[in-house]
Amino acid sequence: MTAPPSGTPPDDPKLLKTGVGGLDEILGGGLLPDRLYLVEGTPGAGKTTIALQFLMAGARLGEPVMYVTLSETLEEVAGVAASHGWDLSGVALREMLPSQQALQPEEQYTVFHPSEVELGETTVRLLKEVEQVNPRRVVFDSLSELRLLAGSSLRYRRQILALKQFFAGRHCTVLLLDDMTAMEHDLQVQSIAHAVLRLEQLNPHYGTARRRLIVLKYRGQAYRGGFHDYKIRRGGLVVFPRLVAAEHARHQTLPRLSSGVDALDALLGGGMERGTSTLLLGAPGTGKSTVAVQFALAAARRGETSALFAFDESLSTLRTRCAGMGMDLEPHLADGKVRLRQVDTAELSPGEFVACIREAVVEFGARVIVIDSLNGYLNAMPDEKFLIAQLHELLTYLGQAGVVTLLVGAEHGLIGTQMQTPVDASYLADAVVLLRYYETDGEVRQAISVMKKRGGRHERSIRGFEMTSQGLVVGEPLKRFRGILTGVPTPSPDLASPPGLLAR
Structure with a gap:
């Protein structure tokens, strides 16, 4: 079943918590007990990490749990745990590696194929350990060793089926890890497993590795389909569920948000409606970011929280520039009413960025979100069509939460009619504010x-627009000019020479 769960996953006591942040939400609440599950992924994707988190979640509940390693030594497993600061004292670790005697010439079999003997010996040792521990959760790492020991696909499938039946009778939940090192990826275990999770690791030409997971199947359980970004940090693996705006739908009528500048509010028809998105579009330096910060400051002065995500400008430059215009962010940063976050597209995946925005809205109650800029956001996405789809979900979610969203879009070029944007998000935004340079009287104005x-x-x-040491100044309508948007306006022939462009 691929129907996504609605909102927060149900707290079903019958479901086992995985211990992995965000994964239970994707799985519709967790894993059904007494089933066999498959977690597959290439080496380095995080299979061991997710398995240990699953076992430690059971150990915290007082359940006997068991980790069986068929490829790594116990020292290597302990090293993984140490890198995350974990205590594995509640996890029974069992090593099923071939003994050193297996390398001796006299141990090489001649009558029977080695796989026939070694598979039987490994199975006997395994069942003996299970009888002693009697676990409620068990992990096998990894299936590639069992596949080699079985020798043929028929014996391999029969062995997995036998393990499934054995553990089902013991009321035990089993996680099988597969490193996908076989020359041809077969679907034998996928057809047997109750659910299949695949971990993928992508290596772009620049920046850190991007990781994502997908639930390929989950029998009898609603789950959230599609790819979900995840990250391996100290402390474990964290999943960022794909945002589905329809799960957060709600209707509410909210008042407008004022900018604190009367002329700017008049231009916008009284301010910005809450729950709407506004695209600030213009050439670099025209004041797009400054207008966005002005709305964030106005909200902070009313006691509301704003969150600014800066892709292009450093936070120190932003703070210094705002202070030079009389827009002091420091008091509001100190009391948490304005929250700044530097976004590095080479390190932060799109899914993690959406999770940061959701955290700002849910945990900190942000009522204004600024994304500066869409150009930097585009660099975080592999393809423009995926950016538009994700941006649509994000803006819908924020709108349903009653948040005012300000998107900054920098156009290519400085002046003239051939300005272009790297991505057209104008049809997604509820409002579009255009900022332009124009030439007059030997000056470049805005x-x-x-x-x-x-x-x-x-x-x-x-209207005329200027950034001064006293803040933003929005002037009177420029009625005595025509062709302002071309960058080189001409005086209107039926009007006298123009007065000052700005009302100061």
Whole structure:
């Protein structure tokens, strides 16, 4: 079943918690007990980490748990645990590696094929250990060794079936790890397992490795399909479930958000409606980020929380620049009303970025979210079409939460009519604010206008705009010019020479 769970996964006491952050939400609450599960992935994808977290979750509940290693030594497993700061005292570790005597010439079999003898010996040792521990959770690492010992696909499948029946009768939940090192990936175990999780590791040309998982099947349980980013940190593996906005749908009527600048609010028809998204579009340096910060500061002064995610500008530069315009962020940073986060697209996956935004909304109650900029966000995505799909889900989720979202989009070029954006998100945003350079009287000046607003009426005028040491200044409508958006306006022939461009 691939129908996604709705909202928070149900707290079903019959389901086993995996101990992996975010994974239970994807699995619809956890794992059904007394079943056999398969976790497959290439070496380094995090299979051992996720298995140890599963066992430690059971140990914390007082369950007997057992880890059987067929390929790594106990010292190597202990090294993995030490790297995360874990205590494995509650986990029964059993090593089933071939003994050193197996390398002696006299131990090489001639009448029987080695696989026939070694598989039987390994099975006997395994069953003996299980009888002693009587675990409720057990992990086998890894299936590649059993596959080699079996010798043929028929014996391998029969062996897995026998293990499944044996442990089902003992009320034990089994996790099988497969490192996918076989020349041809077969589907034998996938067809037997109750659920299959695949871990993937992607290595881009630049930046850190990207990891993601997918639930290939889960019999009789609703789960969230598709790929989900995850990360291996000190302390364990953390999964970032794919955002599904429909799970958070709710209707609410909320007042407008003021910018604290009367002329800017007038241009926007009274401010920004809560639960809407606004795209601030313009050339570099026209003031897009400054306008976004102005709304965040206005919210902070009212006692609301804002979160700013900076892709391009360093936080120190942002703080210094704002202080130079009389927009002091420091008091609000100190009391937590403004939260800044530097986003490194080479280190942060798109799924983790969405998880950071959800944390800001749910944990810290952010009512204003600033993403600066879409250009940096695009660099975090492998393909533009995936960016648009994910951005749509994100904006829908934030809108349903009553959050005002400000997206900063930098256009290619500085002046003229041939300005281009790296990704067209204008149809997704509820409002589009355009900032432009234009030339007049031997100076380069700035103008601001609202090109689109779904939330209500707005001014159709183009106003002068300036960033001063006292903050933002939005002037009177530039009615005495035409062609401002071309960058080289001309005086309107039916009007006298223009007065000052800005009302100071």
